[in-house]
Every structure is written in C-alpha cells, then in structure tokens.
Amino acid sequence: xxxxxxxxxxxxxxxxxxxxxxxxxxxxxxxxxxxxxxxxxxxxxxxxxxxxxxxxxxxxxxxxxxxxxxxxxxxxxxxxxxxxxxxxxxxxxxxxxxxxxxxxxxxxxxxxxxxxxxx
Amino acid sequence: xxxxxxxxxxxxxxxxxxxxxxxxxxxxxxxxxxxxxxxxxxxxxxxxxxxxxxxxxxxxxxxxxxxxxxxxxxxxxxxxxxxxxxxxxxxxxxxxxxxxxxxxxxxxxxxxxxxxxxxxxxxxxxxxxxxxxxxxxxxxxxxxxxxxxxxxxxxxxxxxxxxxxxxxxxxxxxxxxxxxxxxxxxxxxxxxxxxxxxxxxxxxxxxxxxxxxxxxxxxxxxxxxxxxxxxxxxxxxxxxxxxxxxxxxxxxxxxxxxxxxxxxxxxxxxxxxxxxxxxxxxxxxxxxxxxxxxxxxxxxxxxxxxxxxxxxxxxxxxxxxxxxxxxxxxxxxxxxxxxxxxxxxxxxxxxxxxxxxxxxxxxx
Numbered sequence: 001x002x003x004x005x006x007x008x009x010x011x012x013x014x015x016x017x018x019x020x021x022x023x024x025x026x027x028x029x030x031x032x033x034x035x036x037x038x039x040x041x042x043x044x045x046x047x048x049x050x051x052x053x054x055x056x057x058x059x060x061x062x063x064x065x066x067x068x069x070x071x072x073x074x075x076x077x078x079x080x081x082x083x084x085x086x087x088x089x090x091x092x093x094x095x096x097x098x099x100x101x102x103x104x105x106x107x108x109x110x111x112x113x114x115x116x117x118x119x
Numbered sequence: 120x121x122x123x124x125x126x127x128x129x130x131x132x133x134x135x136x137x138x139x140x141x142x143x144x145x146x147x148x149x150x151x152x153x154x155x156x157x158x159x160x161x162x163x164x165x166x167x168x169x170x171x172x173x174x175x176x177x178x179x180x181x182x183x184x185x186x187x188x189x190x191x192x193x194x195x196x197x198x199x200x201x202x203x204x205x206x207x208x209x210x211x212x213x214x215x216x217x218x219x220x221x222x223x224x225x226x227x228x229x230x231x232x233x234x235x236x237x238x239x240x241x242x243x244x245x246x247x248x249x250x251x252x253x254x255x256x257x258x259x260x261x262x263x264x265x266x267x268x269x270x271x272x273x274x275x276x277x278x279x280x281x282x283x284x285x286x287x288x289x290x291x292x293x294x295x296x297x298x299x300x301x302x303x304x305x306x307x308x309x310x311x312x313x314x315x316x317x318x319x320x321x322x323x324x325x326x327x328x329x330x331x332x333x334x335x336x337x338x339x340x341x342x343x344x345x346x347x348x349x350x351x352x353x354x355x356x357x358x359x360x361x362x363x364x365x366x367x368x369x370x371x372x373x374x375x376x377x378x379x380x381x382x383x384x385x386x387x388x389x390x391x392x393x394x395x396x397x398x399x400x401x402x403x404x405x406x407x408x409x410x411x412x413x414x415x416x417x418x419x420x421x422x423x424x425x426x427x428x429x430x431x432x433x434x435x436x437x438x439x440x441x442x443x444x445x446x447x448x449x450x451x452x453x454x455x456x457x458x459x460x461x462x463x464x465x466x467x468x469x470x471x472x473x474x475x476x477x478x479x480x481x482x483x
Contacts, residue, residue: 040163
C-alpha cells in the first residue's frame with residue numbers, strides 16, 4: 001500500500017506539535033511504514049533500526065496520540081495484542097517530517113565537510 | 120514472539136502468572152477510560168518487557184508518568200482526545216469529549232479561584248473597615264499601606280470582572296442545557312443533565328440561605344465608606360468564612376457560636392458540590408462548537424484577570440504579609456499566604472485547561 005502524496009510543511013507541523021513525543025512518534029511511524037505491527041514488535045523493530053528502546057509507557061503515550069490524530073489506526077486484536085498500521089495522513093506527516101530532518105542533516109553534513117573536512 | 124528463559128513448564132507458568140500480576144498492578148496507574156481501550160494490549164507488552172528485564176525501576180517510573188499524564192488528559196488538563204474502542208467512535212466525538220473535559224476543568228478551576236479569591240477580598244475589606252474606624256480615634260497610627268489600598272481596589276475590580284465573566288460563561292451553558300432538557304438530545308441525556316442541575320440549584324440555595332443567616336455576625340461597615348456595599352461584603356464574608364486561621368486555634372474556635380462553626384464546616388462541602396455539579400453540567404451539555412469556542416475565549420480572559428488578581432495579592436503579601444514585620448492589628452497572615460498558594464495552583468490548572476481547550480479546538 002503506497003501513498004504517493006508529498007508531505008507539506010503543514011504535515012510536518014502536525015508531528016512537530018507533538019513536542020517531546022515527536023521523537024517516539026517519528027520512530028513509530030517509521031516502523032509502521034514497513035507494515036502493521038503490535039506494541040512488542042514495534043519496540044523490537046525500533047530498537048533494531050534506531051538503537052533506541054521505547055519504554056512501554058512512552059510507546060503507548062505516543063501510540064494513543066498518533067491514533068487520536070488519525071495518523072495510525074488500530075486493527076483487529078490478535079491474541080490480546082492489537083496491531084497498528086499507518087494511515088495516509090500519518091504517511092504524509094512522516095514524509096514531511098523526515099524531509100525537514102533530511103534538509104537539516106544535509107546542511108549540517110555539508111558545513112562539516114567544508115569547515116572540518118570529511119571524516 | 121516474546122523471548123523466555125529456559126524453564127520447566129511449571130516454572131514458566133509461575134513466572135508468567137507473576138509477570139501478569141505485576142503488569143496488572145502497573146496498568147492501574149492509568150485511568151479507567153484509558154484501561155478500557157488499551158489495558159489488554161498494554162498488559163501483553165508489559166509482560167514481554169518484564170520477561171526481558173525482570174527488575175526495572177525505569178519501567179515503573181515510565182509507566183507511572185504515562186499513567187499520570189493519561190489521568191491529566193482524561194481531566195482535560197493535558198494531552199489529547201482519547202479514542203474509544205477501535206471502530207466504536209469517530210475522532211470528532213473523542214475531541215468533543217476532550218474539549219468538554221477541558222472547559223469543565225477550566226470552569227472548576229476558575230470557580231475555586233473565585234471562592235478563595237473572594238475570601239482574600241473579604242479579608243481586605245475587613246481591614247479597610249477597621250482601619251477606617253481606628254482612624255476616627257485621636258492619635259491612632261495609620262493602619263493601611265498603599266499596597267493594602269491598591270490590593271483592595273484592584274482585587275474588587277478583578278472580582279467584579281470574574282463575576283461578569285462567570286455570568287457570561289454560565290448563560291450559554293444554561294441555554295444549551297435548557298434546550299437539551301426540552302428537546303431531549305441524546306438518549307439518557309435528560310437524566311444526566313437533570314441530576315447535576317438539581318444538585319447545583321440545591322447547593323446554591325443552601326449557600327444563599329446559610330450565608331444570609333450567618334452574615335449578621337459580620338462586623339459591618341458602621342456607616343463608614345467601604346469600596347463595596349456592606350450587604351455584599353457581609354455575604355461574601357459569610358460564604359467564605361471557612362478560609363480562616365481559627366482552624367489552627369481550636370480553643371478560640373470553640374468560643375464561636377455553634378451555628379457559625381457548623382456553617383464553617385458545612386459551607387466548603389456545599390461549595391464543592393456546587394462546583395462539581397456545574398462542572399458536570401458543562402461536561403454533559405454537549406456544547407456546540409460555537410459555544411465551546413466562546414467559552415474558551417472567556418477562559419483566556421479569565422486567566423488574564425486571575426493573573427492580575429494574584430499579582431495584586433503577591434504585592435499585598437510582600438508589603439503587609441507575615442514576613443513584613445508590621446505589628447498593626449490588621450495585616451496579611453499565614454492564612455493569606457496559604458490562600459495565595461492555592462490561588463496559584465488553581466490558576467496553573469486553569470491556564471493548562473485553557474491551553475488544552477485551545478489546542479483541541481484548533482485540531483492539534
């Protein structure tokens with residue numbers, strides 16, 4: 001399932017509005033971009049690709065926020081575990097947020113290369 | 120798949136049961152509405168986490184923090200609209216409930232501020248009247264400082280402003296409640312509105328009757344100039360009589376008339392019932408988006424006036440408080456310091472509720 005609509009700055013503002021939860025929210029959305037997952041699988045996936053272990057309370061704080069903003073949706077529970085999947089709005093917000101982060105990252109790396117040389 | 124240490128079937132079952140018991144205890148940090156939605160899946164996650172890290176203070180603290188935040192969000196003081204069971208309701212309904220909770224919390228915090236603020240105001244008025252009496256005696260030392268006068272006039276204006284805002288806020292809520300009661304509204308809504316409405320009416324009646332019967336003990340203005348009419352000052356004094364330093368002096372309190380002591384014990388309960396009933400009405404009235412926006416704007420104005428009120432009180436306490444070292448009969452005491460602390464707390468709650476309402480209205 002691919003959503004090709006480009007994220008806008010407004011989409012990015014939605015995720016940035018999460019404040020201190022923007023970090024966990026970005027990680028969760030990035031994980032769900034690969035397919036639906038339940039809480040434990042999400043934790044493991046995020047730990048694997050980002051090296052960050054989301055604590056249970058933090059994970060569900062972010063999950064309930066994302067769900068209330070319509071960025072993810074809950075699927076039918078499987079053996080008491082409920083998988084979540086990315087929505088179109090969530091994909092747009094993630095794309096915009098990551099694009100903004102990439103601009104900052106590219107700028108930082110370029111300036112480092114110019115002034116401090118390549119590593 | 121949740122990893123598990125190698126164990127016998129019996130040991131595994133015992134470990135699993137112990138982990139579930141611990142997870143169930145941790146889930147209790149969260150409010151009922153949150154648990155109804157997330158408890159099952161959250162418990163599974165916790166059981167997995169406990170299997171990996173049996174002892175983790177960080178996990179306990181993280182869950183406790185999450186639970187307290189969820190409780191604040193449920194009270195409309197933080198966070199976001201909590202969705203119901205998947206597919207059972209839409210986001211708009213969840214946001215409507217969250218907005219109603221925020222406005223209800225905003226109203227309750229403002230009402231508490233008004234009650235404790237009125238007690239401060241009453242104290243200032245008593246000081247004003249007695250200072251005027253003492254001034255009539257030859258050779259009497261001046262009793263009032265500029266800070267006392269500024270606080271008396273400023274706080275009087277702020278109280279009038281808060282009362283005007285309260286009337287403006289109450290009107291559309293009462294009109295909405297009347298409309299819901301006459302047209303029916305959602306199933307069961309009549310009963311859910313009628314109960315707090317009747318309770319509120321009864322509590323307000325009790326306050327008026329009780330306040331009027333005790334207000335005769337007010338020292339009176341003695342025909343002297345007062346910033347507010349004597350009857351109003353007497354009533355406010357009587358209704359907020361429970362905000363008193365005499366609780367710390369049981370011997371002196373015992374000398375009060377029985378009816379006055381009974382009223383001092385009963386009136387905070389009646390006031391709490393009135394505030395809780397009004398908050399329930401706001402929460403259950405299903406206000407239209409237009410009325411909700413209006414109420415949120417009034418809330419912002421209310422927070423501004425409350426901030427000014429608190430600043431005046433702070434200036435008064437600094438100039439004439441218990442640490443100022445004045446030995447005149449009327450000066451601000453520790454009860455006023457404690458009241459100012461309560462005012463600061465209620466203002467913080469009101470500001471937080473107002474910000475949450477604003478965020479919910481703007482869809483963030």
